[in-house]
Amino acid sequence: MSSKVPTVRQTNWISIVPHLLIMGTIIFIWHQINPEKAFLYGAITYLLLSMSLRHLIPKDHRNGIKKNNSENFEAAIIDFKKSYTYFKKHEWIDKYRFVTLLSSSQMSYREMALLNIAFCHSQIGNGEKSKDYYEKVLQEFPDSRLAKSALRMLHAMENKAE
Structure with a gap:
């Protein structure tokens, strides 16, 4: 047996578009609440949402x-x-x-x-x-x-x- 097990990750690059739209929507919502920090809060919210979904489901x-x-x-x-x-x-x-x-x-x-x-x-x-x-x-x-x-x-x- 090998010491490292091979891992293959294939990315569907077109699926990045919905991710950007979701992130943009989150940033827009944060912009309505706090325009100065909308990008930071939006990115953090997207990151937390993304990590939670991938770890829970x-x-x-x-x-x-x-x-x-x-x-x-x-x-x-x-x-x-x-x-x-x-x-x-x-x-x-x-x-x-x-x-x-x-x-x-x-x-x-x-x-x-x-x-x-x-x-x-x-x-x-x-x-x-x-x-x-x-x-x-x-x-x-x-x-x-x-x-x-x-x-x-x-x-x-x-x-x-x-």
Whole structure:
């Protein structure tokens, strides 16, 4: 096992536009209250709102990432499954995450959860389950480049072992 677990963050740059609009609205509201410090208060309010949303709603996902980074893969799988279930149940939060969570992630939390579950299974030596989860990613997210790459790698390893 490696000492550092890889992390991939893909940003959907167009989602920055709603963030700027939200921040502008907050600054405008503060301008009505205190014009001299509107920018400072608006930026602080946006920062607090952003941090709160990202820490309160996807808490299972964050816990899974922490456990994954500390190489506690079995426990991480449990948290990623909880995250997947939550965002499957509340698909609108995930679909509109650029507003609901102020997240600029190009990948949905459901896709990230499934990819992380697959990765964790591969790290504990459960290649078949890993492959099953990567295939599930492709069923739900057919354009997932990470799942396609991982499956190609797993198939190449299987062919080499034969």
